[in-house]
């Protein structure tokens with residue numbers, strides 16, 4: 001071969017090598033994925049433009065640096081192994097390494113190696129990187145959603161199951177207890193009815209936030225759907241669990257605000273304990289629920305630990321409801337009347353009508369038990385109407401017999417009050433029977449008054465008709481008293497809980513006296529409920545309480561007995 005030809009060929013080969021290198025370099029330079037090239041000692045020799053975009057470094061900032069310095073420490077060993085395999089010629093991939101961004105944060109990345117071999121010897125390695133933090137965020141989000149309640153962001157039932165399995169396992173090994181607290185909101189459907197689904201959702205969130213504040217480190221809060229929350233506590237003594245429950249209950253005495261209106265919501269709480277009450281989650285849930293129902297049947301707004309007796313004392317509410325449905329038809333309902341005694345004069349010119357239900361299967365059932373059932377099932381409307389009819393008929397009968405004028409107070413459930421046109425209904429019945437409107441009194445509990453919309457207009461209409469209005473169980477439901485100014489209220493009834501022990505408990509005495517003064521100052525009458533002892537009546541009389549009702553004077557008795565005793 002002559003020298004000219006040789007030179008030409010060398011030239012050609014050099015050109016084609018340059019051309020190839022050029023193409024190869026531009027593929028790397030413009031690749032959308034970040035690519036870093038490292039030499040055999042693990043130091044960076046090259047980085048493309050995408051590296052700058054993804055991780056913030058320019059080529060000159062990286063050249064000569066050890067790749068391992070850019071990797072999150074916890075995977076250092078794994079990454080070194082990975083590199084040595086790559087140096088032995090394998091093209092391999094690794095997920096989930098943390099790559100240090102120039103601005104200080106770690107980004108999750110995926111790496112693929114491409115060994116560069118020249119004549120069989122590995123000279124360098126290209127690392128193709130991909131920022132997977134976005135996917136990771138998505139995955140994390142999916143993971144979050146599957147373990148959390150969407151409305152409140154609390155853990156969900158699925159999370160409870162997994163946490164319980166782990167916690168129970170630990171508790172078993174360490175001979176510890178777990179407490180499972182189930183919290184059910186009382187009458188939350190009335191909130192739903194009055195402010196609608198969206199408003200009720202807002203309140204459910206506020207409740208979650210409020211409970212969250214008191215959950216200890218070793219506890220987790222779950223939403224169990226609807227208006228139920230669950231707290232799982234690790235290694236908590238009965239005393240500590242009870243303290244926490246009391247704290248939650250006292251936090252519930254503060255109102256929740258929605259659209260600048262205050263709402264009072266109480267809760268009933270049942271507690272079961274691992275391993276005493278069961279070792280499986282389902283069993284513990286069922287027992288906590290039984291304790292909740294036990295509380296609800298006994299007037300709500302309280303807490304109980306599960307006890308074996310609850311099983312036997314437990315009534316079949318579905319069956320009871322079926323019986324209640326036919327109570328009017330079977331003549332099982334009766335109204336009894338409890339006299340309200342004027343403490344100064346001893347005179348009696350008013351009574352409270354209290355429902356009695358004597359059922360052939362269940363016997364006498366307390367209104368504290370069947371009224372909530374009637375409210376939940378909607379039966380309260382027909383039962384409530386029946387009560388209004390009977391009371392008006394009773395007043396009419398006494399009026400016709402020319403007995404001295406008296407007044408009867410009727411307990412009105414918030415459900416009845418809420419259905420709209422309650423005032424119109426009362427008017428119609430009063431007119432139908434031809435009784436004096438002022439001889440008819442409606443008793444509405446304080447908390448119910450607050451939780452209803454249109455309360456003011458209904459009360460005003462009742463006032464226009466001439467009906468007497470009283471606030472029942474005063475002092476138990478509310479913290480702000482401004483409604484007393486707004487609403488046309490005639491009578492305040494001091495709740496029994498303040499009268500009980502009034503002779504022993506100075507605080508109760510102070511509360512009762514304050515309520516009495518308040519009523520006087522507002523020009524309202526005041527009636528003390530649940531007076532059982534002479535001394536209690538004496539204290540109340542001295543404090544200028546107008547009237548009292550309670551076992552000291554009489555329990556509620558049938559109408560015939562009232563006529564005999566008070567009108568003879």
Ligand code: C2E
Pocket residue numbers: 338353354355366367368371387410411412413472473496529530531532549550551552555556
């Ligand atoms: P309430 O309106 O606060 O009625 C007073 C309750 O205290 C009555 O219980 C009465 O029997 C009881 N009581 C009266 N004096 C004493 C006493 O000296 N000591 C004690 N420990 N208790 C006394 P009852 O009849 O079991 O009624 C419970 C609740 O059921 C009532 O509380 C009321 O909220 C509701 N209720 C009763 N009748 C009706 C009704 O016709 N309609 C509606 N919606 N609710 C009713």
Ligand code: MG
Pocket residue numbers: 352411443472
């Ligand atoms: Mg009452």
Ligand code: MG
Pocket residue numbers: 472473493495496529
């Ligand atoms: Mg009461």
